[in-house]
Amino acid sequence: MTILHIDHLSKRFGKFQALNDVSLSIKKGEIFGFIGPNGAGKSTTIRILLGILKPTSGSASIFGLDVWKESVEIHKRIAYVPGDANLWPNLTGGEVIDLFLKLRGSYNPQNKQELIEKFQLDPTKKCRTYSKGNRQKVALVAAFASDAELFILDEPTSGLDPLMERVFQECVLKAKAEGKSVLLSSHILSEVERLCDRVAIIRQGEIIESGSLDDMRHLTRTNLIVETIEPLNGIRGIHGVHEVKETEKGTSLQVDTEALNEVIKKVSTLGIIRLESTPPTLEDLFMRHYEGTGSDSR
Amino acid sequence: MSHKPFHQTGSLVKFYLRTDLFRILIWIFSITVLTLLTGWAFEDLYPSEIERLAIAETMKNPAMTAMVGPGYGLDHYTTGAMMAHQMLLFTAILAAVMTILLTARHTRGDEEDGRSEMIGSLPVGRLAPLTSVLIVIGFSQFLLAIALGTGLSVLGLDTSASFLYGAAVGGTGLFFAGMTALFAQLAESSRGTTGFAFLILGLSYIVRAVGDVSNESLSWFSPLGWTLKTEVYVNNFVTPLLLLIFGSIILTAAAFSLLFKRDLGTGMLPTKPGRRYAPQSLLSPLGLAFRLLRTSIIVWGFALMAIGASYGSVLGDLESFFASNDMLSNMVDPASGLTLTEQFVSMLMAIMSMMAAIPALMFFFKLKSEENKNRTENLYARAVSRQKVFMSYIAVAAIFGSFMMVIATVSLWGASVPVMDDPMSFSTVALSGVVYLPAIWVMIGLGALFTGLKPGITGIAWGYLIYSFLVVYLGGLLQLPEWPGKLSPFGHVPQIPGEEISYLSLLILTVIAAVLIVAGLKFYQSRDLSG
Numbered sequence: 073m074t075i076l077h078i079d080h081l082s083k084r085f086g087k088f089q090a091l092n093d094v095s096l097s098i099k100k101g102e103i104f105g106f107i108g109p110n111g112a113g114k115s116t117t118i119r120i121l122l123g124i125l126k127p128t129s130g131s132a133s134i135f136g137l138d139v140w141k142e143s144v145e146i147h148k149r150i151a152y153v154p155g156d157a158n159l160w161p162n163l164t165g166g167e168v169i170d171l172f173l174k175l176r177g178s179y180n181p182q183n184k185q186e187l188i189e190k191f192q193l194d195p196t197k198k199c200r201t202y203s204k205g206n207r208q209k210v211a212l213v214a215a216f217a218s219d220a221e222l223f224i225l226d227e228p229t230s231g232l233d234p235l236m237e238r239v240f241q242e243c244v245l246k247a248k249a250e251g252k253s254v255l256l257s258s259h260i261l262s263e264v265e266r267l268c269d270r271v272a273i274i275r276q277g278e279i280i281e282s283g284s285l286d287d288m289r290h291l292t293r294t295n296l297i298v299e300t301i302e303p304l305n306g307i308r309g310i311h312g313v314h315e316v317k318e319t320e321k322g323t324s325l326q327v328d329t330e331a332l333n334e335v336i337k338k339v340s341t342l343g344i345i346r347l348e349s350t351p352p353t354l355e356d357l358f359m360r361h362y363e364g365t366g367s368d369s370r
Numbered sequence: 371m372s373h374k375p376f377h378q379t380g381s382l383v384k385f386y387l388r389t390d391l392f393r394i395l396i397w398i399f400s401i402t403v404l405t406l407l408t409g410w411a412f413e414d415l416y417p418s419e420i421e422r423l424a425i426a427e428t429m430k431n432p433a434m435t436a437m438v439g440p441g442y443g444l445d446h447y448t449t450g451a452m453m454a455h456q457m458l459l460f461t462a463i464l465a466a467v468m469t470i471l472l473t474a475r476h477t478r479g480d481e482e483d484g485r486s487e488m489i490g491s492l493p494v495g496r497l498a499p500l501t502s503v504l505i506v507i508g509f510s511q512f513l514l515a516i517a518l519g520t521g522l523s524v525l526g527l528d529t530s531a532s533f534l535y536g537a538a539v540g541g542t543g544l545f546f547a548g549m550t551a552l553f554a555q556l557a558e559s560s561r562g563t564t565g566f567a568f569l570i571l572g573l574s575y576i577v578r579a580v581g582d583v584s585n586e587s588l589s590w591f592s593p594l595g596w597t598l599k600t601e602v603y604v605n606n607f608v609t610p611l612l613l614l615i616f617g618s619i620i621l622t623a624a625a626f627s628l629l630f631k632r633d634l635g636t637g638m639l640p641t642k643p644g645r646r647y648a649p650q651s652l653l654s655p656l657g658l659a660f661r662l663l664r665t666s667i668i669v670w671g672f673a674l675m676a677i678g679a680s681y682g683s684v685l686g687d688l689e690s691f692f693a694s695n696d697m698l699s700n701m702v703d704p705a706s707g708l709t710l711t712e713q714f715v716s717m718l719m720a721i722m723s724m725m726a727a728i729p730a731l732m733f734f735f736k737l738k739s740e741e742n743k744n745r746t747e748n749l750y751a752r753a754v755s756r757q758k759v760f761m762s763y764i765a766v767a768a769i770f771g772s773f774m775m776v777i778a779t780v781s782l783w784g785a786s787v788p789v790m791d792d793p794m795s796f797s798t799v800a801l802s803g804v805v806y807l808p809a810i811w812v813m814i815g816l817g818a819l820f821t822g823l824k825p826g827i828t829g830i831a832w833g834y835l836i837y838s839f840l841v842v843y844l845g846g847l848l849q850l851p852e853w854p855g856k857l858s859p860f861g862h863v864p865q866i867p868g869e870e871i872s873y874l875s876l877l878i879l880t881v882i883a884a885v886l887i888v889a890g891l892k893f894y895q896s897r898d899l900s901g
């Protein structure tokens with residue numbers, strides 16, 4: 073069952089095309105990763121989903137309701153965490169959490185208490201005194217204490233220390249176990265790898281890749297480090313072999329998934345001393361896309 | 371190191387001077403220029419003895435006394451006496467604010483931000499930082515005193531009295547520097563430190579106000595009372611100045627003894643933990659808007675009350691004052707068959723309503739500043755409609771903007787009753803104030819329209835308010851034609867007493883306000899929000 077559907081969505085700010093023909097959909101019970109570098113258009117997409125920005129063309133719906141026209145109805149059933157929680161300096165964390173939960177709808181006070189403890193937040197302090205991480209925790213507690221069906225998280229862990237990031241990941245997995253859906257925008261790839269069932273990669277306002285992580289791995293290369301008795305000649309000639317480098321440990325190379333068979337056959341004839349392979353990471357995938365079209369921030 | 375607690379004080383003095391010299395000079399320059407401009411304006415406005423005595427008459431009332439202090443030498447109201455009466459307290463408070471902010475910044479502020487730790491890790495004595503901060507601040511107050519003394523002498527006022535005036539201001543600054551240094555040891559944060567110091571400053575003002583009005587000896591319990599007890603330019607008493615300086619020495623000594631005992635980063639007054647749960651009253655867009663504006667509402671309420679009371683308190687002597695001042699008597703129409711006072715009241719109401727429009731607009735524009743700070747998305751990402759938030763701010767602005775006008779009107783009446791031989795009736799005064807409410811609502815409506823269209827252009831609403839002020843206030847003064855005033859909502863309000871009340875124009879203004887608000891809302895609902 074599709075819970076969120078984005079259909080040929082475009083958004084311009086004046087002359088600047090922030091989003092161009094973005095389409096994707098999220099099914100019930102899945103954790104969907106939305107990844108891309110800074111300025112790619114993740115937050116813009118999410119703000120359209122929240123009814124804060126109006127699409128220039130195309131449409132989006134959540135629970136089958138239009139995100140612009142029926143935002144209030146939708147928001148009763150979702151929870152949102154921004155990447156940089158801007159809170160009121162004069163209110164305490166506890167007051168803000170209560171306010172957020174009340175404005176959204178119903179929640180479980182027991183959950184709230186547990187989450188405050190888990191995230192080690194002192195709710196009696198004024199938001200003025202909170203660090204960025206602590207402000208983030210306020211938003212996370214308010215989101216996960218709610219009984220939302222869909223969580224929209226926009227780079228939610230920026231500013232959290234690794235321990236708290238772990239707590240965050242537990243919360244997301246627990247939500248998934250309860251049958252809830254999550255849209256997780258991130259540029260922390262390990263987080264996305266650990267949590268997400270499917271991902272979409274956005275770059276300069278366009279979705280350049282989407283699918284399950286397993287699907288995507290077919291598009292990636294395996295990293296090999298090989299040391300052989302006989303010299304590794306001729307390996308460069310094989311179609312699908314890239315980045316061949318001599319290192320202290322041996323020859324390092326990247327192999328397209330389709331060429332793997334041929335490479336291993338060749339290597340095994342040369343007398344293997346050592347063979348290490350690391351699986352393709354999302355990072356490689358990500359980097360490859362940015363390098364491929366070259367012009368971006370990296 | 372503990373043997374030489376003041377080690378390296380000299381280098382730290384240079385360091386603080388370098389970081390703060392500019393800030394200090396700006397303060398001294400502003401306070402001095404403000405004082406001299408006022409002195410110069412007094413000379414200019416009231417060049418003759420008769421005019422000065424006329425204004426002195428208007429000063430003889432409890433509201434004035436509470437606000438600026440008792441007038442000394444009112445029967446021989448020289449420019450110097452006027453300065454001491456109307457400016458000294460205000461200037462001394464500015465000096466106190468200056469030293470509170472500067473002292474807190476380099477004591478608890480540095481400690482909070484970890485700069486003290488860095489300085490403490492260098493070979494400097496334990497007491498050296500506080501000593502050098504206070505030396506720099508003492509020096510700044512000395513400079514301020516000299517600047518004021520010299521400037522006022524140059525204006526032609528008595529030289530030694532002018533320097534006493536400067537010293538009274540600087541002495542007040544010193545006293546509050548000592549007070550802040552003490553609180554910097556007691557409180558746990560830099561906000562706490564300035565908070566406590568401002569609280570004492572506020573209490574000093576109130577104790578002095580109550581004392582000056584009811585019981586002179588009570589004023590001796592307030593450092594600001596001491597400032598005024600110098601009776602500069604009239605009696606030139608030095609003892610109160612010595613009290614200020616002596617007080618600042620004692621406070622400083624207390625600060626040092628506490629500093630010697632305590633650990634870096636700790637305080638002695640416990641910080642009260644905030645609320646763990648939100649009160650029910652906060653849990654709605656309206657409750658939130660009110661909570662965010664609460665302090666501002668209170669401060670503006672007091673300000674409008676004071677303005678109303680000070681206008682009201684001069685009404686008693688108005689007729690004699692008008693006779694002596696051509697500029698003001700030009701503003702009222704002798705042919706209308708009303709007393710000068712009655713005509714003047716509706717003029718005052720126009721001015722006060724435009725003053726009340728300032729907080730009204732500011733309260734509404736809080737919505738825009740919340741958007742600029744990306745805090746409205748906290749609401750809109752939840753089940754809250756734009757209409758609800760927008761109308762919450764409209765409600766707060768309309769209710770409390772109106773409240774400001776009402777409070778100014780009521781306190782004008784309240785202050786006028788004891789000073790007038792033939793007091794005006796409450797209903798007349800109330801009506802002449804209340805008729806201005808629709809004009810205030812129109813201003814809110816304009817604010818709403820611009821906020822809906824484009825938050826960047828809200829400045830136009832302020833420009834329009836300034837225009838209204840110029841044409842309605844100066845229009846009377848300069849006898850401009852009627853039409854520029856008719857371009858402002860404030861120019862369409864019936865002037866009571868005097869004119870017939872015109873329900874139609876009030877109704878039209880109200881309808882215009884409503885239309886503007888609805889249009890603003892429609893635009894607001896259909897535009898992108900920045901956050």
Ligand SMILES: Nc1ncnc2c1ncn2[C@@H]1O[C@H](COP(=O)(O)OP(=O)(O)O)[C@@H](O)[C@H]1O
Pocket residue numbers: 085088090108109110111112113114115116117900
């Ligand atoms: N209100 C706006 N007006 C103009 N440009 C904007 C606005 N909001 C975002 N942008 C631009 O759109 C692009 C995408 O931004 P954003 O969605 O915040 O990226 P991400 O969240 O992926 O880092 C950026 O280049 C940003 O500068």
Ligand SMILES: [Mg+2]
Pocket residue numbers: 111114115116155226227
């Ligand atoms: Mg972003």
